[in-house]
Amino acid sequence: MIEGYYAIDYQVHSFRSHDGLATIEAQCQRAIEIGLDEIGFTEHKDFDPADPVVDYFDYEQYRAEIEQARSRFGNRLKIRAGIEIDYQRWFEDKIADYLASHAFDFVMGSVHYVERQMLMTPSYNANRTQHEAYRDYFRAVQDSVESGLFDIVGHLEYANRRGIAAWGAYNAHDYTEELTALFETMIQREVVLEINTAGLHQVGQTYPSPETVALYSAQGGKLLSIGSDGHHPDKLGHRYTVAADYSKANNLAFLTTWQNRERCQVPLRVV
Numbered sequence: 001m002i003e004g005y006y007a008i009d010y011q012v013h014s015f016r017s018h019d020g021l022a023t024i025e026a027q028c029q030r031a032i033e034i035g036l037d038e039i040g041f042t043e044h045k046d047f048d049p050a051d052p053v054v055d056y057f058d059y060e061q062y063r064a065e066i067e068q069a070r071s072r073f074g075n076r077l078k079i080r081a082g083i084e085i086d087y088q089r090w091f092e093d094k095i096a097d098y099l100a101s102h103a104f105d106f107v108m109g110s111v112h113y114v115e116r117q118m119l120m121t122p123s124y125n126a127n128r129t130q131h132e133a134y135r136d137y138f139r140a141v142q143d144s145v146e147s148g149l150f151d152i153v154g155h156l157e158y159a160n161r162r163g164i165a166a167w168g169a170y171n172a173h174d175y176t177e178e179l180t181a182l183f184e185t186m187i188q189r190e191v192v193l194e195i196n197t198a199g200l201h202q203v204g205q206t207y208p209s210p211e212t213v214a215l216y217s218a219q220g221g222k223l224l225s226i227g228s229d230g231h232h233p234d235k236l237g238h239r240y241t242v243a244a245d246y247s248k249a250n251n252l253a254f255l256t257t258w259q260n261r262e263r264c265q266v267p268l269r270v271v
């Protein structure tokens, strides 16, 4: 189904996430059916005590299920155990402590909240202009990269999920300053940009938008990941070729994969 490309899905959830809708086994089974070469699980791990699902993630259970899936499918599919950590600066130390004692293949940092407020909700927007609402989001992403804790920036421009409904159309060119500063830091620290295809069905464009992918490449960014954010097997590898085509068009010729947080570069194009 995904011909011509090395096919990865590096943002996948299972029942090990509070909002997952499938077992790890079912996601791996589906990955093989659609021709993925590699799957990276990114279960949610949250630290905000106000979050009702803060204690949901069970590391031991997760690792056990990953090992079961590897013994069953490991000869046909590379299975990587990652984590998607909700980042807010005020609990950065807690994240660092957690990662010091829990091993993962790779660690994704995602901003869903800024200072305890969910992005682009009425309470978040109340005292901000559109520009400030996005600017503060990008600053939080910048902080996440500067923390040095993460391998991948998860779904950049995820603020659009509610932001477009709240503020109207998003124009990446209005945030060139913020994005340029962010990419400078990402490139310097070798933190990877993800193209997340969930945006295609949520807001009609990938996270980040094609203009932003182009900006990243123009600045010299080369490190790329692709993920569907699939919580159900039906979404696995969702519109992979859209992300792969953007990448190719912007000279992003390699995918970054991980094992035990060691990076590997794989050619995107398979000939």
Ligand SMILES: [Zn+2]
Residues within 6 Å of the ligand: 084, 110, 112, 154, 155
């Ligand atoms: Zn997320």
